[in-house]
Amino acid sequence: MKLRRVRAVARKEFLHVLRDPRSLIMGLAIPMLLLFMFGYALTLDVDRVPLIVWDQSATPESREFVERFTGSRYFDLAGTTDNYRTIEQAIDTRRALLALVVPTGFTRDLQANRPVAVQLLIDGSDANTATIALGYAEFIFAGYAREIRLEELQRRGGQTLRPPLAVEPRVWFNADMLSRNAIVPGLIAVIMMVIAALLTSLTVAREWENGTMEQLIATPLTGPELIVGKLVPYFCIGVFDLALCVLVGRYVFDVPLRGALPLLLGLSLLYLLVALSLGMLISILGKTQFVASQFAMVATLLPAFLLSGFVFPIENMPGLLQMVTHVIPARYFVTILRGIYLKGVGPTVLWSEALLLALFGLVFLSLAMCKFRKKIG
Amino acid sequence: MFARLKAMLVKEFTQILRNPKMRVVIFIVPMVQIIVFGYAVNTDVKHIATAVYDLDNSVPSRELVARLEQSGYFDIVARVGGVDQIGNLIDHGRVKAAIQINHGFAADIKGGRTAAVQVLVDGSDPNTARIVLSHAVTIVGRYSDQLLVEREVRRRGAAWQPPELDLQIRTWFNENLESRNYYVPGVMAQLVLIVTMMLSAMSVVREKEVGTMEQMIVTPIRRWEFILGKTLPFALVGYLNVAMVTALAAFWFDIPIRGNLLLLGVATGVYLLSTLGFGLWISTVSQSQQQAMMSAFMFMFPAMLLSGFAFPVENMPESIQYLTWLNPLRHYLVIIRGIFLKGVGLAVLWPQIAVLAALGTGILAVAIYRFRKTVS
Numbered sequence: 001m002k003l004r005r006v007r008a009v010a011r012k013e014f015l016h017v018l019r020d021p022r023s024l025i026m027g028l029a030i031p032m033l034l035l036f037m038f039g040y041a042l043t044l045d046v047d048r049v050p051l052i053v054w055d056q057s058a059t060p061e062s063r064e065f066v067e068r069f070t071g072s073r074y075f076d077l078a079g080t081t082d083n084y085r086t087i088e089q090a091i092d093t094r095r096a097l098l099a100l101v102v103p104t105g106f107t108r109d110l111q112a113n114r115p116v117a118v119q120l121l122i123d124g125s126d127a128n129t130a131t132i133a134l135g136y137a138e139f140i141f142a143g144y145a146r147e148i149r150l151e152e153l154q155r156r157g158g159q160t161l162r163p164p165l166a167v168e169p170r171v172w173f174n175a176d177m178l179s180r181n182a183i184v185p186g187l188i189a190v191i192m193m194v195i196a197a198l199l200t201s202l203t204v205a206r207e208w209e210n211g212t213m214e215q216l217i218a219t220p221l222t223g224p225e226l227i228v229g230k231l232v233p234y235f236c237i238g239v240f241d242l243a244l245c246v247l248v249g250r251y252v253f254d255v256p257l258r259g260a261l262p263l264l265l266g267l268s269l270l271y272l273l274v275a276l277s278l279g280m281l282i283s284i285l286g287k288t289q290f291v292a293s294q295f296a297m298v299a300t301l302l303p304a305f306l307l308s309g310f311v312f313p314i315e316n317m318p319g320l321l322q323m324v325t326h327v328i329p330a331r332y333f334v335t336i337l338r339g340i341y342l343k344g345v346g347p348t349v350l351w352s353e354a355l356l357l358a359l360f361g362l363v364f365l366s367l368a369m370c371k372f373r374k375k376i377g
Numbered sequence: 378m379f380a381r382l383k384a385m386l387v388k389e390f391t392q393i394l395r396n397p398k399m400r401v402v403i404f405i406v407p408m409v410q411i412i413v414f415g416y417a418v419n420t421d422v423k424h425i426a427t428a429v430y431d432l433d434n435s436v437p438s439r440e441l442v443a444r445l446e447q448s449g450y451f452d453i454v455a456r457v458g459g460v461d462q463i464g465n466l467i468d469h470g471r472v473k474a475a476i477q478i479n480h481g482f483a484a485d486i487k488g489g490r491t492a493a494v495q496v497l498v499d500g501s502d503p504n505t506a507r508i509v510l511s512h513a514v515t516i517v518g519r520y521s522d523q524l525l526v527e528r529e530v531r532r533r534g535a536a537w538q539p540p541e542l543d544l545q546i547r548t549w550f551n552e553n554l555e556s557r558n559y560y561v562p563g564v565m566a567q568l569v570l571i572v573t574m575m576l577s578a579m580s581v582v583r584e585k586e587v588g589t590m591e592q593m594i595v596t597p598i599r600r601w602e603f604i605l606g607k608t609l610p611f612a613l614v615g616y617l618n619v620a621m622v623t624a625l626a627a628f629w630f631d632i633p634i635r636g637n638l639l640l641l642g643v644a645t646g647v648y649l650l651s652t653l654g655f656g657l658w659i660s661t662v663s664q665s666q667q668q669a670m671m672s673a674f675m676f677m678f679p680a681m682l683l684s685g686f687a688f689p690v691e692n693m694p695e696s697i698q699y700l701t702w703l704n705p706l707r708h709y710l711v712i713i714r715g716i717f718l719k720g721v722g723l724a725v726l727w728p729q730i731a732v733l734a735a736l737g738t739g740i741l742a743v744a745i746y747r748f749r750k751t752v753s
Contacts, residue, residue: 030671030675033675042692042693043688044503044689091549094711116543117544119547121549123549124550125549125714125718127551127555127556127557128556130548130551131554132511135515136511139511139514141544142515142518142519149526150525162489163521163525164486165521168493169514171510172499174501174506182503198674206665209586286398289579289670291398294572297571298406298410302410306414313422317419321416345468349469
């Protein structure tokens, strides 16, 4: 490999990038767009769930009970009603997610110590939101039921009673349980893959499709020289995006960085190399730009989004798919990012992930070099 | 004129189907995606790896741990003898939660005091952490209630009955709260968007980039014939994908299809107007396939993320919620989830279909209008 020739290819590729300012701008704008969308607009945190209420009892006690729900920050009163038809309509049109039906004899039965059943109807189609909303409802309800019971006992026993057990929750690493603190670091893994998928995957396929590869073949250039030379400009763009992500995460979104910055940067560069090599490999195998772009989507972007544990926890996946996630480099990098950002752990914990990333990079790069043929047809 | 259109269609189909890699991309990749992502996209939190640090080791403490384990939400994977071990396990990601029961737990319960159960969760995955905590509070609360009642019954004799307040929960549309039922139709909508939009955007630009566009211009083909020739095959591909994915969803994933399949077909057609329209519009403003692809992504990322596919629209800031009205994917998602899970029909879904139709014809009109300049 001659450095002079690598430099010539890198220069040519730089010119390519610079002469297409729109692609370059989008290569920087798309990561920013992702960061701001995830930072501001997208969250799995569930609060203010729209709730529709049918209070058949309409007593001070039942109103107090309903108030527990609507007064909490988890639920928003979307309306009151006096029939099931409206409830059905409200849920069908997604105006309400939950309906609370308080029975006629709520107060009377409670005072007479007869069992009372409160009905909760929930739209289960969005299972995640429904599960969380249900958890809130059960939590509020259990609190009320417990109070009623304690009051009743105290009334009879004439002494103050304390509940036998209490949970002391302690949340580590992300005490407020803000999803932003977990999402923004994970997003770095996705953004690096975006560069690989969007920019690198087309670079070799384009030369084949436009016929300029024949000109390159006529030069003394070797395969590895071409590949390394072509990677240089995209590496620079990736480094720029990385710096942008870290700065925006720190100064715009206030995501705490508990670990060492040099470790974060070093491992990010390693991951960037892995992503670029993968994009390059796809470009060499794809031959046409459309095919390469679609393969890049499937092999880099979507797995980085869906199989890395970035949004959907890997532990919830079926066993076979969990094994598949082991060949997704983004998985290891998401672990590294969360480890450094939120847990503040160092190389003693993360060395195995780093080693695997290096291995992936090596495999992708050597595959790319070995699959690249300087031959026509 | 149909002869010209037919020739154009033959050319396009040949171009799509000739390349074996292209066949894989269009027909096999979506199937693989729907299967992989159907399993991956899952927010059901169960079997959370949990460590137990039981300093009391008494009957009630063991009972509590057993109850947590029996609930199905907690898998006790480690019993530790120190706090530092818990830290180590959480650092390495081996456990997501830990239960610590201190000395004097049983004595506190017996003495009528409140005994504390410490629940530690790893907040680096906040969604899971929240669900873990709420389950822990519910399970411990239930045990606490039972202990209280037992104590009172012992004190007052067997005749005493505590007041009973019950919460009856009825879940509509998705009884077992399987998140897969919600996400698989969503993956389908995304696939159709990706394939049809990228195909239409890149195939027109490819003609420009490779230079065959000039050849097209010198043929007697008319503008609308060219456009139909460039969109009809991709619409067909989109329909084929929807059919394949619907079959997979129904027979592989056992996702209920409660509504009308004909309505699904109509809605898909209206949705394709927008995806193809955007693709065509991108092709008119791009000079190279790279630009077309980048522009497509610039559109697709917000479309996919601000659609309510994974992140509920209701959680977004209000201004962005209004913006999502311009997003065809958002409306199509409401439609297919309505048809698949809720079994609702035109009576409920007409606003979405109307908006989709308006968006689709709008963008298609803009694309066709702009197209004039590039062909001639």
